[in-house]
Amino acid sequence: MSDGTKDVGSTHMAPPLAVADLNVISKVYRRIIPFLLLLYAANYLDRINIGVAALTMNKDLGLTATTYGLATTAFYVGYVICEIPSNLCLVKYGARVWLGRILLTWGLASSATAFVGGMYSLYFVRALVGIAEAGFVPGIMLYVTYWLPRSHHARANSLMIMASPTAMALGAAISGMILQHANGALGFAGWRWMFFVEGLPAVILGVITFTYLSSHPHEAHWLSADEKERLTAIIEKDKKSNPRSLSTVSKSVLRQCFSKDIILLSLIYFCFVNTISANSTWIPTIVRGLLAKTSSFSLIGVVAAIPPICALFIMPFWARSSDRRKERRWHLVYAMGLSLVGWLLVIIAPRPELKLVGLCCTTVGAFCSQAIFFTLPQAILSDEARPLGIGVITTIGLLGSAVSPFVIGYLKDLLGSFSAGLYYVAFLLAAACIMTLCVSGGRAKKEIADAELQQATR
Numbered sequence: 001m002s003d004g005t006k007d008v009g010s011t012h013m014a015p016p017l018a019v020a021d022l023n024v025i026s027k028v029y030r031r032i033i034p035f036l037l038l039l040y041a042a043n044y045l046d047r048i049n050i051g052v053a054a055l056t057m058n059k060d061l062g063l064t065a066t067t068y069g070l071a072t073t074a075f076y077v078g079y080v081i082c083e084i085p086s087n088l089c090l091v092k093y094g095a096r097v098w099l100g101r102i103l104l105t106w107g108l109a110s111s112a113t114a115f116v117g118g119m120y121s122l123y124f125v126r127a128l129v130g131i132a133e134a135g136f137v138p139g140i141m142l143y144v145t146y147w148l149p150r151s152h153h154a155r156a157n158s159l160m161i162m163a164s165p166t167a168m169a170l171g172a173a174i175s176g177m178i179l180q181h182a183n184g185a186l187g188f189a190g191w192r193w194m195f196f197v198e199g200l201p202a203v204i205l206g207v208i209t210f211t212y213l214s215s216h217p218h219e220a221h222w223l224s225a226d227e228k229e230r231l232t233a234i235i236e237k238d239k240k241s242n243p244r245s246l247s248t249v250s251k252s253v254l255r256q257c258f259s260k261d262i263i264l265l266s267l268i269y270f271c272f273v274n275t276i277s278a279n280s281t282w283i284p285t286i287v288r289g290l291l292a293k294t295s296s297f298s299l300i301g302v303v304a305a306i307p308p309i310c311a312l313f314i315m316p317f318w319a320r321s322s323d324r325r326k327e328r329r330w331h332l333v334y335a336m337g338l339s340l341v342g343w344l345l346v347i348i349a350p351r352p353e354l355k356l357v358g359l360c361c362t363t364v365g366a367f368c369s370q371a372i373f374f375t376l377p378q379a380i381l382s383d384e385a386r387p388l389g390i391g392v393i394t395t396i397g398l399l400g401s402a403v404s405p406f407v408i409g410y411l412k413d414l415l416g417s418f419s420a421g422l423y424y425v426a427f428l429l430a431a432a433c434i435m436t437l438c439v440s441g442g443r444a445k446k447e448i449a450d451a452e453l454q455q456a457t458r
Contacts (some may be wrong), residue, residue: 040163069409076402078130086135094215107202165308166364176301271432307363339365
């Protein structure tokens with residue numbers, strides 16, 4: 001820009017880090033990112049495995065597409081209600097304690113899905129899973145900001161969000177095999193075994209979290225005193241180099257959290273999270289349709305794993321491009337646009353192979369969008385407002401996940417195909433692209449310039 005300012009879409013960056021600083025950041029990466037990736041994988045597995053279970057569970061419990069969609073809606077209703085309180089509890093009790101609690105309770109609740117006896121008990125247990133899991137994703141995103149400067153946020157977010165397509169790919173394949181080969185063991189249906197077995201990793205990881213994670217750098221026993229001091233200095237210097245954050249620090253927390261940009265980001269998240277929800281809830285059923293309703297659940301699982309595997313290859317390059325170019329908004333718009341094109345292919349393509357390409361496009365776009373999206377509120381909000389602000393965004397956004405399964409399921413039962421529901425998802429993506437370009441307009445740029453001037457004259 002000619003005036004030397006950059007909006008939140010381009011994100012101001014601190015000066016290049018010294019070699020010693022980079023060594024500390026590398027140590028942080030090696031210690032916390034792989035573990036957070038494991039947590040994220042367990043999270044996504046327990047969230048999406050109901051999509052594979054639906055292949056046989058719906059018949060056993062007498063569910064229609066609409067009533068099955070309501071089971072996923074029940075999960076997100078519980079999640080949304082407890083999202084902001086959970087995020088605030090993470091700040092109060094620390095990430096080590098609160099993330100461990102989240103993992104332990106949602107793992108137990110997810111395993112309990114194996115024992116549901118009908119439609120209403122399924123709704124109840126899935127709502128419990130949502131309540132237990134609330135705050136996990138924004139909590140992880142918030143946790144990263146305590147340990148890494150902004151110049152590493154997109155890559156760190158991407159690495160963790162890579163756990164989602166990993167869990168989606170492996171989970172689809174493994175769940176399909178459990179569904180097919182464990183069916184009838186000890187008198188239990190395959191889908192019941194799937195829920196019971198796949199909830200256990202979260203329980204185990206929850207116990208480990210209590211001893212492995214440190215809530216803040218100064219609590220990290222695995223860092224030397226010099227490394228703690230250096231890392232703290234890096235994070236503090238990074239905060240001061242963010243003029244957008246400086247311009248908001250004097251505003252009240254509530255005023256920041258309900259500003260125009262945060263409301264826009266909430267609506268954007270609402271729109272594109274419908275795609276993420278549709279992927280996790282309906283892809284196995286859509287793939288079964290592409291395979292002429294094959295009876296091989298293992299084959300369905302393998303084919304359903306192809307789109308997230310594509311996302312695994314592309315996400316790191318997309319996030320690295322965003323960090324290297326110091327640009328966020330257009331990377332988000334292009335990713336959501338790819339997802340939009342993918343859904344249109346799924347709807348109108350004449351051949352199953354092209355529809356599968358469409359599923360690959362929409363999955364890649366969805367996960368690339370998610371990796372970039374959370375860098376935007378991190379850049380806008382001050383430290384004090386960040387926990388509540390991210391909670392507001394995810395709470396409003398995840399209403400999309402609550403609405404989407406019911407809408408798509410209802411339209412499927414009403415019209416006999418997924419097309420109408422997928423047009424609904426595609427329309428929301430188009431709206432999200434337009435709103436993204438409206439984030440941080442002229443007023444925000446003026447605030448940044450004013451903050452930079454005040455900082456320079458101090």
